[in-house]
């Protein structure tokens with residue numbers, strides 16, 4: 001099904017905002033990302049490499065990273081643009097960013113600052129940044145066109161935006177975990193709202209390209225890529241991490257009885273084991289990379 005060309009209405013957007021705010025800023029989410037951040041960083045390293053490449057960074061640049069979470073890719077960008085460049089890393093809530101800030105201090109990075117900011121209304125003057133980046137955040141913006149117009153506004157003319165999102169749902173990242181849980185929930189959730197935010201929305205080819213063009217970006221590119229999702233510890237820990245970290249799927253997990261949960265776990269471990277190479281899990285992850293420039 002192709003995406004609609006209209007924006008969702010105001011009441012729907014408000015509902016998405018409330019749900020997403022709860023999912024991403026709640027204590028459980030923050031605690032889970034604190035616990036697993038090092039393994040997640042290793043697992044998604046290919047996505048960081050992809051966004052660094054798409055952003056065309058150079059020392060001295062001023063970069064805005066949206067939805068920075070616990071600091072990927074903002075911390076790597078700060079190293080790339082140093083010593084004279086600067087990164088402003090932003091996120092919806094302070095919880096995840098507090099870890100990013102600690103990690104920046106440990107790495108001795110002095111050219112990065114953190115600021116609470118909703119991507120839909122950025123507290124920055126027009127034309128403030130050379131580059132805007134956002135890794136695994138764009139699919140959570142309730143009013144996507146508003147967020148993209150904001151991104152365009154704060155970029156300097158000729159400035160570049162680079163996004164990385166998940167590709168299509170039918171990939172092992174989904175089918176080995178959430179896909180299995182869905183088979184066990186007593187009341188399956190309704191399909192995602194076609195014009196609302198959802199994890200795999202940019203798996204629909206050209207959707208990201210169209211969204212960037214509609215917002216006014218020029219030189220727009222969209223690319224699908226398979227990266228290696230290398231999980232450096234056990235299959236059991238992969239499942240445990242998923243159940244704690246995956247905020248959008250937590251309401252489903254919470255519906256399961258102990259017995260259903262244990263059955264889902266057993267099935268998931270069996271599927272994930274197919275990607276165990278004797279040392280680590282190696283899942284092929286399908287991502288979408290989108291970029292565009294402010295004319």
Ligand SMILES: C[S@@+](CC[C@H](N)C(=O)[O-])C[C@H]1O[C@@H](n2cnc3c(N)ncnc32)[C@H](O)[C@@H]1O
Nearest residue numbers: 024067068069072091092118119135136137140
């Ligand atoms: C999957 S995490 C990605 C974090 C990090 N960029 C990474 O790749 O690991 C999604 C992040 O999007 C943030 N987020 C969701 N909606 C947002 C919004 N409207 N404005 C800013 N950040 C948002 C969440 O708080 C969360 O930190």
